Amino acid sequence: MTTLSSRHDTAGWQAIDRRHFLHPFTDTKALRETGTRVIVRADGVWLWDSNGERLLDGMAGLWCVNIGYGRDELAEVAAAQMRELPYYNNFFKTANPPVLALSELLAEVTPAHMNHVMFTGSGSESNDTILRFVRRYWDVRGKPRRKTIISRWQAYHGSTVAGASLGGMTAMHAQGDLPIPGIVHIDPPYWYQLGATQSPAEFGLRAAGWLEQKILELGPETIAAFIGEPIQGAGGVIIPPDTYWPEIERICRKYGILLVADEVICGFGRTGNWFGCETFGFKPDLMAMAKGMSSGYLPIGGVMIADEVATVMIEGGGEFFHGYTYSGHPTCCAVAERNIRILRDERLVERVREDTGPYLQRRWRELADHPLVGEARGIGFIGALELVKDKATRERFAPLGEVGTLCRDFCFANGLVMRAVWDTMIISPPLVMTHAEIDELVSRARRCLDLTAGALGVN
Numbered sequence: 253m254t255t256l257s258s259r260h261d262t263a264g265w266q267a268i269d270r271r272h273f274l275h276p277f278t279d280t281k282a283l284r285e286t287g288t289r290v291i292v293r294a295d296g297v298w299l300w301d302s303n304g305e306r307l308l309d310g311m312a313g314l315w316c317v318n319i320g321y322g323r324d325e326l327a328e329v330a331a332a333q334m335r336e337l338p339y340y341n342n343f344f345k346t347a348n349p350p351v352l353a354l355s356e357l358l359a360e361v362t363p364a365h366m367n368h369v370m371f372t373g374s375g376s377e378s379n380d381t382i383l384r385f386v387r388r389y390w391d392v393r394g395k396p397r398r399k400t401i402i403s404r405w406q407a408y409h410g411s412t413v414a415g416a417s418l419g420g421m422t423a424m425h426a427q428g429d430l431p432i433p434g435i436v437h438i439d440p441p442y443w444y445q446l447g448a449t450q451s452p453a454e455f456g457l458r459a460a461g462w463l464e465q466k467i468l469e470l471g472p473e474t475i476a477a478f479i480g481e482p483i484q485g486a487g488g489v490i491i492p493p494d495t496y497w498p499e500i501e502r503i504c505r506k507y508g509i510l511l512v513a514d515e516v517i518c519g520f521g522r523t524g525n526w527f528g529c530e531t532f533g534f535k536p537d538l539m540a541m542a543k544g545m546s547s548g549y550l551p552i553g554g555v556m557i558a559d560e561v562a563t564v565m566i567e568g569g570g571e572f573f574h575g576y577t578y579s580g581h582p583t584c585c586a587v588a589e590r591n592i593r594i595l596r597d598e599r600l601v602e603r604v605r606e607d608t609g610p611y612l613q614r615r616w617r618e619l620a621d622h623p624l625v626g627e628a629r630g631i632g633f634i635g636a637l638e639l640v641k642d643k644a645t646r647e648r649f650a651p652l653g654e655v656g657t658l659c660r661d662f663c664f665a666n667g668l669v670m671r672a673v674w675d676t677m678i679i680s681p682p683l684v685m686t687h688a689e690i691d692e693l694v695s696r697a698r699r700c701l702d703l704t705a706g707a708l709g710v711n
Contacts, residue, residue, distance in 0.1 A: 257292035262302040265290045276411075289664070294321035297682045297689050299669070310663075310670045310679040310693055312633075315485060315517040316548035319594050320684035326549045326587050333586040342371075342580040351580035354589040358541075358556065361526050361592060365535060368562040371580040372553040375516035375542035376410025379479070381555050382538050383414045384574050386477045386510055389561060392569045398476040401512075402466055404440045406487030409479065409514055409540075418479055420487070436470070438462040440484055441492035444627050444638055448646060456493030464503045477510035477537075482528025485517040488676040489636035491629055497532040510537045510561070516553070517634075520544030521595055521683050524605030524632040531631070537561050547591045552584040600683045604632050611687055615694045616679075622701045623710055624655075633685070637677040637697075639704070648675060649708075659704040666703070668696040 260268070266287045274280055275288070290302040297320060299307045312318065319326075333350060340348055351371065359367045370385070372378045383401065390398035403409065405420035416424045417431030420440070425431060439446060439462055447455030467475050478500065484490035504511040513536035518528030522544065525531045529539070538561065542553030557565075565572065578584070595601060603609075609632045616635045620628040626640035639655050641647045649655045656672030663670040663677075671678050681693065705711070 257290075257302065262290055265302060296320045296322060297685050305667065307664070307667050307669055308689070308693055308696060310668055310681050310697075312680050312682045313548045314543070315522070315680045316543035316546075318520055318522070318544040318683045319547045319591060319598075319600065320682040323547075323549075323594070325590055325594065326547070329586050329590045330550065330583055333583045337582050339581060339583065341577065343575065348580070348582045348585075350582040350585035350589060354580075354585040354592075357589055357592055358554070361596065362539065362556050363527065363530065363535060365558050365560075366539065366556040367559055368557045370555045370557070370575075371585070372542070372555065373551050373576055373578045373581075373584075374410070374553045375514075375540060376412040376415040377576060378516065378540035378542055378553040378555050379409040379418055379514065380412055380414040381574065382477075382479070382512055382540055383418065385538065385555065385557070385565070385572070386512070388569065388572060388574075389510070389565060390476050392564055395473070397474050399434045400470060400474050401435050401476055402463060402478045403435060403437050404480055404484070405437050406440050406442070406490065407437075407479075407481060407484055407514075408486035409481075436466060438466050440487060440490050441496045442484075442488070442490045443493060444629075444646065452493035453495045456495030457499055459492070460496050460499035460503060463500060464506075467503070467507050467509070472507040472509070475507065475509050477512050478504055479512040479514060481514045481516070482518045482523065482532050483631070483634060485634070485678070485680070486673060488673040489629070489634055489678045491631055491634075491636075492532065494532070497529075497534045501534040512536060512538045512540070514540045516540055516542045517544075517680065520547075520592070521601035521604055522633050522680065524601070524609045526601055545591070546584065546588040549591065550581075550584040550587045551578075552581065552588050595683075604683050608683075608685060608687065608690065609633055612681075612685070612690050615690055619694065619698060619701065622698065622705070624701055624705050624708075630679075633681055633683055635679045637701075639675040639677060655704065655708065658707060659700055662700040662703040662707075663696070666696060666700055668693070668700060670697060670700070 269288045270284045292302050293300040299309050355369050358369050403418050407420040409415045409418040417435045420437045441459035443452050443455050513529045515527050519541050523531040529536050537558045539556040546552050613630050616630050617628045624639050626638040626643050641649045653674045656675040660672035
């Protein structure tokens with residue numbers, strides 16, 4: 253069978269790319285000079301480009317291909333659903349079997365106090381939904397002054413207006429007069445960068461205390477919610493000390509503030525539990541989901557809502573004027589449901605927690621002996637390397653970001669997808685990765701670190 257990828261050679265696809273396609277998060281002018289790399293095929297943890305070169309995908313696409321590429325089960329369920337009911341909306345008092353089956357399954361795998369879900373098309377839409385839901389919730393409670401949402405610098409909650417505002421990426425804020433009113437930020441629990449003079453446990457409590465300081469500064473009666481990723485992924489894999497999240501939860505309960513977990517990257521097994529909030533030991537009131545929900549095979553997201561919060565809206569809120577054309581899209585829901593069943597039936601979450609996750613972390617930490625690496629950290633199937641000029645003082649290279657970009661380019665040229673966040677190299681591989689493939693990932697990462705050091709003249 254002739255496939256779409258055979259329609260053009262690499263040069264042909266690149267020419268079309270230059271003429272028509274605007275990539276996300278890309279300097280288009282610079283890309284037109286170098287030419288895009290065209291990915292045409294994938295299987296397991298591997299990708300192939302249009303020149304036939306093979307890459308080990310250390311990022312699971314974009315934090316999402318949890319069950320790996322090439323799972324026929326998901327293609328088959330998508331085809332079957334498209335033949336039976338490819339699409340219908342869930343407005344006008346209607347529903348469809350896939351959205352109901354997925355809703356029931358999500359209630360089973362998410363924390364026990366969460367049994368209601370609103371569906372979206374992405375993580376960005378999930379966080380937009382949360383912003384609207386939280387503000388409406390406080391209106392229904394008769395506390396309309398509670399509108400402000402506290403987030404963190406270096407957080408990523410999407411690239412829509414609300415998502416980018418909730419996030420703490422200053423480069424995004426600079427384009428479009430963001431954040432919108434009613435969203436403020438505190439510093440993240442980034443021990444390597446901000447807590448060198450304290451133990452991780454001490455720093456975790458100090459970092460959580462920044463939330464209470466901001467609440468008191470603005471007035472508790474004005475605060476609607478605190479939102480945070482259990483691990484700040486796009487911010488550089490910022491893994492909080494164990495003391496952080498329990499203290500954050502205590503502070504939220506003390507002031508009656510909703511606690512929101514953005515589980516878009518941590519959800520569905522990446523930390524060795526179904527959700528990051530379980531790994532770090534706290535109970536959110538709302539939970540954003542996407543990515544691993546379908547392993548990226550089709551776009552879908554959602555918001556899980558705690559029973560107590562959902563009851564307020566159901567019993568007193570009337571009609572909530574919010575939703576999307578593709579909320580609960582039947583084909584996307586059918587694929588997501590089968591994906592979650594694969595995660596559960598093949599015990600991939602337990603495998604990450606008990607076997608491959610610990611193995612990956614042991615091998616990953618071996619890279620800490622490299623002269624460029626100031627810290628190698630990780631949990632489950634997430635990892636980060638801090639590239640520094642001086643390991644003892646944690647001094648960074650200047651200008652910040654150039655060394656990370658250099659290393660990333662060496663990775664891409666040598667068959668490894670590893671992302672750079674400023675000068676932090678990060679990974680988030682598919683959860684199906686084997687011990688042998690982990691060994692290959694670490695071997696390729698070390699080679700690319702060596703190439704980076706050589707280019708910098710570092711011994």
